[in-house]
Amino acid sequence: MKPRNVENYEWTVSGMDCASCASKITKAVERLPGVGTIKLSIMSEKLKIELDKETGNPAKIEKTIRKLGYGVERQIKAIPSTTEKDEPDQVHNCVDCNHDHADEHSSRSVKHPNKVDANIQNEQQRLHNIPTDRETSWYQSAKGRLVIGTGLLLVLAWAIELVAVSGIGKWAFIVACVLGLIPVARRAFAALTTGQLFTIEMLMTIAASGALFIGAAEEAALVVFLFAVGELLEGVAANKARDGIRSLAQLVPKTALLEDNGTTKEVAAETLKIGEIVLVRPGDRVPADGQIVSGFSGLDESPVTGESIPVAKQPGNDVFAGSINTEAALRVEVTKTAQDNTISRIIQLVEEAESARAPTERFIDRFSRWYMPAIVIASALVIVIPPLVLGEAWDTWIYRGLALLLIGCPCALVISVPASIASALSSSARKGMLFKGGAVIEAAAKTHQIAFDKTGTLTYGRPVVTDVIALGDYTDHEILKIASGVEAGSSHPLAVAILRKAEIEKITLPKSDGAKALMGKGVEAIVDGVPAWVTSPKYALSSNVITDKNMEIAATYERQGKTAVIVYRKNEPLGLIAMRDEPRKDAAEAIAQIKQLGITPIILTGDNERTAAAIADGLGMEFSAGMLPEDKLEHIRIMNQKGGVMMIGDGINDAPALKQASVGVAMGSGTDVALETADAAILRDRVTDVPAMIRMSRAAMANIRQNVVIALGLKTVFLVTTVFGITGLWIAILADTGATVLVTINALRLLGYNPTKSDVR
Ligand SMILES: Nc1ncnc2c1ncn2[C@@H]1O[C@H](COP(=O)(O)OP(=O)(O)OP(=O)(O)O)[C@@H](O)[C@H]1O
Numbered sequence: 086m087k088p089r090n091v092e093n094y095e096w097t098v099s100g101m102d103c104a105s106c107a108s109k110i111t112k113a114v115e116r117l118p119g120v121g122t123i124k125l126s127i128m129s130e131k132l133k134i135e136l137d138k139e140t141g142n143p144a145k146i147e148k149t150i151r152k153l154g155y156g157v158e159r160q161i162k163a164i165p166s167t168t169e170k171d172e173p174d175q176v177h178n179c180v181d182c183n184h185d186h187a188d189e190h191s192s193r194s195v196k197h198p199n200k201v202d203a204n205i206q207n208e209q210q211r212l213h214n215i216p217t218d219r220e221t222s223w224y225q226s227a228k229g230r231l232v233i234g235t236g237l238l239l240v241l242a243w244a245i246e247l248v249a250v251s252g253i254g255k256w257a258f259i260v261a262c263v264l265g266l267i268p269v270a271r272r273a274f275a276a277l278t279t280g281q282l283f284t285i286e287m288l289m290t291i292a293a294s295g296a297l298f299i300g301a302a303e304e305a306a307l308v309v310f311l312f313a314v315g316e317l318l319e320g321v322a323a324n325k326a327r328d329g330i331r332s333l334a335q336l337v338p339k340t341a342l343l344e345d346n347g348t349t350k351e352v353a354a355e356t357l358k359i360g361e362i363v364l365v366r367p368g369d370r371v372p373a374d375g376q377i378v379s380g381f382s383g384l385d386e387s388p389v390t391g392e393s394i395p396v397a398k399q400p401g402n403d404v405f406a407g408s409i410n411t412e413a414a415l416r417v418e419v420t421k422t423a424q425d426n427t428i429s430r431i432i433q434l435v436e437e438a439e440s441a442r443a444p445t446e447r448f449i450d451r452f453s454r455w456y457m458p459a460i461v462i463a464s465a466l467v468i469v470i471p472p473l474v475l476g477e478a479w480d481t482w483i484y485r486g487l488a489l490l491l492i493g494c495p496c497a498l499v500i501s502v503p504a505s506i507a508s509a510l511s512s513s514a515r516k517g518m519l520f521k522g523g524a525v526i527e528a529a530a531k532t533h534q535i536a537f538d539k540t541g542t543l544t545y546g547r548p549v550v551t552d553v554i555a556l557g558d559y560t561d562h563e564i565l566k567i568a569s570g571v572e573a574g575s576s577h578p579l580a581v582a583i584l585r586k587a588e589i590e591k592i593t594l595p596k597s598d599g600a601k602a603l604m605g606k607g608v609e610a611i612v613d614g615v616p617a618w619v620t621s622p623k624y625a626l627s628s629n630v631i632t633d634k635n636m637e638i639a640a641t642y643e644r645q646g647k648t649a650v651i652v653y654r655k656n657e658p659l660g661l662i663a664m665r666d667e668p669r670k671d672a673a674e675a676i677a678q679i680k681q682l683g684i685t686p687i688i689l690t691g692d693n694e695r696t697a698a699a700i701a702d703g704l705g706m707e708f709s710a711g712m713l714p715e716d717k718l719e720h721i722r723i724m725n726q727k728g729g730v731m732m733i734g735d736g737i738n739d740a741p742a743l744k745q746a747s748v749g750v751a752m753g754s755g756t757d758v759a760l761e762t763a764d765a766a767i768l769r770d771r772v773t774d775v776p777a778m779i780r781m782s783r784a785a786m787a788n789i790r791q792n793v794v795i796a797l798g799l800k801t802v803f804l805v806t807t808v809f810g811i812t813g814l815w816i817a818i819l820a821d822t823g824a825t826v827l828v829t830i831n832a833l834r835l836l837g838y839n840p841t842k843s844d845v846r
C-alpha cells in the first residue's frame with residue numbers, strides 16, 4: 086500500500102561497491118515504518134525514498150544505513166518545509182558517517198544560508214545532487230583505516246612471534262584477528278537485526294572465528310587483513326567507475342559573469358535566472374543554456390554533443406552550458422535554469438539509465454540471490470559429510486568448509502553487469518550518444534535492421550525550393566504567395582522551405598486561416614477567403630485536381646531526388662514547387678559502415694517513390710516510399726518479426742515509429758526533443774554515430790560476457806580447489822576480491838573505447 090501523505094527524500098550514500106551492498110541497504114530500509122518507493126543507485130550513489138509524513142522518520146533511516154557500515158548524507162529537499170525544525174542544520178548532520186567530508190560540510194554551510202528562497206534552493210539541490218568529488222586520500226576513509234589497523238596488528242603479531250616464546254605469538258594473532266573482526270562483525274549483526282542472515286560480513290565473521298576455533302589463528306588474522314584490503318580496492322574501483330559520470334558534471338562552470346547595470350559581477354552559476362544576461366569571455370565555459378544576444382564566436386560544444394570542432398554562432402543562436410567559447414566575447418541571455426539545462430538533463434538521464442536494467446543484469450541478479458545461500462549449504466555439507474560418512478578428520482574439513490564460505494560472496498558477479506553498463510553509458514554520453522539504460526544497450530547490440538526516416542536524418546532536413554512551375558495562368562509570384570498562405574501554420578520542413586522562399590522573394594503573406602494538416606499528404610487552408618491546398622502530386626491526382634500530364638512533370642523533378650508539391654484551389658491546379666533536401670555529407674559512409682556490421686539499412690519515407698529511389702540509390706540502400714505514418718508503424722512491426730529493428734528519426738513527428746522499433750533513436754533535431762522522445766539519442770548531427778552506437782553496444786555486451794566469465798570462472802575454479810584442499814582460507818578471500826577488482830577494471834576499459842573508429846565488431 087502506498088502511503089497517502091508522502092514526502093520525497095534523497096540521500097547520498099557512500100561506500101557501496103556492489104549490488105549486494107545496495108540490496109542490503111534496500112532490504113534494511115524497506116522494513117522501517119512509513120517507507121514507500123525506494124530507489125537506490127550504486128553508480129550515482131543516490132537513495133531516493135517516498136516517506137510518509139507522519140510515520141516516516143528520516144533520521145532512523147540514516148541510522149540504519151550507518152549501522153550497516155555506509156556513509157549517508159541527506160540532500161536539501163526541493164520544497165523547504167515550513168515546520169518548526171530548522172532544516173538546513175539537519176541536512177548536513179552526518180557526524181558519524183563513514184566518509185570524511187568535513188571540508189565539504191563547512192564549505193556548504195557557508196554557501197547555504199538558512200534563508201534561501203525556494204527557487205534558489207531548488208537550484209542548489211541540483212548542484213548538490215551532482216556527486217561531489219571525493220578527493221580524500223584512501224587512508225582517511227573507514228575502509229583505509231581498517232586496512233592500516235589490521236595490517237599493523239598483523240605485523241605486530243608476526244614480530245611478537247619472532248622474538249617471543251612460542252606460546253605468546255599465537256595469542257598475538259588471536260588478538261589481531263579479533264580486533265580486526267570487530268567492525269566487520271558489527272556490520273554483520275546490524276544486517277542480521279534487519280532480517281538479513283547471509284551477508285558477506287556474516288560469512289567473513291563465521292569463517293574467521295571458525296579458523297580461530299580450529300587453531301588457525303595466523304591465517305585468520307591474515308584473512309581479516311586481506312578482506313579489509315579487498316574492500317578498499319573494491320571501493321577504489323567502484324569510485325573509478327563513477328568518475329565517468331562525475332566528470333560530466335564538472336564541465337559546467339561554477340560561476341558566471343552576470344551583467345548588472347552596465348557592469349558585471351561574479352555570481353554562482355546555479356543562481357542564474359531566466360532572462361538574465363551573462364558575459365562569456367573567450368576561453369570561458371558557457372555557464373548556462375541560453376541565446377546569444379551579441380557577439381560572434383566559435384563554440385566547442387563537446388560536453389553536450391561530443392563534437393569538439395567549434396561551431397560558428399551569432400546573435401540569436403542557442404548555446405549550451407558547458408561549451409567553450411573559443412574566439413570572442415559573447416553576451417548570452419539565460420534561457421534555462423541550472424537544473425533544466427541540457428547537460429544536467431544528460432547527467433540525470435545517465436544516472437537514471439541505471440534503473441532500466443538489461444535482461445542479462447536481471448538474470449545475474451536472480452542467480453546471485455540464491456548463490457550465497459547455496460554456498461553456505463554446500464560448506465555446511467563439506468564440514469559435516471566427510472567426517473561423518475567417511476570418518477575423515479574434522480579439522481581438515483572444517484577448514485575447507487570455512488574457506489568455501491569465503492567464496493560465497495557474490496560481489497564480483499553482481500557488479501559485473503552494472504559496471505560495464507555504467508562505463509558504456511558515461512563513455513557514450515561523452516561522445517554525444519545517449520542510451521537510456523542497459524536494456525537499450527542490450528537491444529541495440531541485437532540490431533538486425535536499421536530503418537531511417539529520410540528527412541532530417543539521412544538528409545539535413547532543410548529542403549530548399551529549387552523550381553516553381555506554373556500549371557495554369559498564374560505567375561511564380563502568385564503561386565508562392567498562395568502556397569505560403571497555406572503553409573503559414575505548418576512547421577513541416579517543406580513548409581519551412583516554401584516560407585523561406587516567399588521571404589526571399591519579399592512576398593507579403595496573404596490572409597489565411599483554418600489551416601489543417603493532412604497527415605503525410607499535405608496541408609489545406611483558407612487563403613484570402615478561398616480554400617487552397619499544397620499536397621503531394623499523388624494526393625492531388627487522387628482528388629482529380631491534376632492530370633497524368635502534370636504528374637509526368639512532377640516525376641521529372643522527383644527523378645532528380647527533389648520533392649514536388651502541387652499548389653491548387655478547388656479543382657484548379659496553380660503550380661508545382663520542387664524542393665531539394667541534400668543528403669548529409671557522411672550519410673553514404675554511415676550506410677557503408679552499417680552494412681559492414683552485417684545490418685540491413687532501409688529508408689522509410691512519406692516522400693514519393695522516385696525521390697526516395699534517387700536518394701536511396703545514391704546511398705546504396707533499400708527504401709520503402711509513399712508511406713503514411715501508420716504505414717511506417719506497420720512496416721516496423723513486420724520488420725520486428727525478422728529481428729531487432731533500430732529506427733532513426735528526428736524525434737519530432739515520428740515518435741510512434743520510434744516507440745514501435747526495438748530501439749528508437751532520435752537524431753539531429755536539436756537536443757531538446759531528442760532527449761525525451763526516444764530510447765536513445767544522437768546529439769551531434771552525424772549519421773556515422775549510428776554505426777558507432779551499434780559498435781558501442783556490442784562492445785558493452787562483449788565486455789559483460791567477459792565479466793560474467795571472469796566472475797563465474799574464478800568462483801568455479803576456487804570452489805573446486807577449496808573443496809579438494811588445494812587452496813586455503815586466504816587464497817579464497819584473495820580470489821573473491823580479486824575477481825571483483827578484475828571485473829571492475831575490465832568494465833573501465835569501455836571508457837577508453839572509441840566506437841567511431843570503423844573497425845568491424
Ligand atoms: N506541409 C506540407 N506541405 C506540402 N506537402 C506536404 C506537407 N506535409 C506533407 N506533405 C506531403 O506529404 C508527403 C509525406 O510527408 P511526410 O511528412 O509523411 O514525410 P516527409 O517528412 O516529407 O518525409 P520522411 O517520411 O522521409 O520524413 C510529402 O513528401 C509531401 O508531398
Ligand SMILES: [Zn+2]
Nearest residue numbers: 102103106496
Ligand atoms: Zn559488496
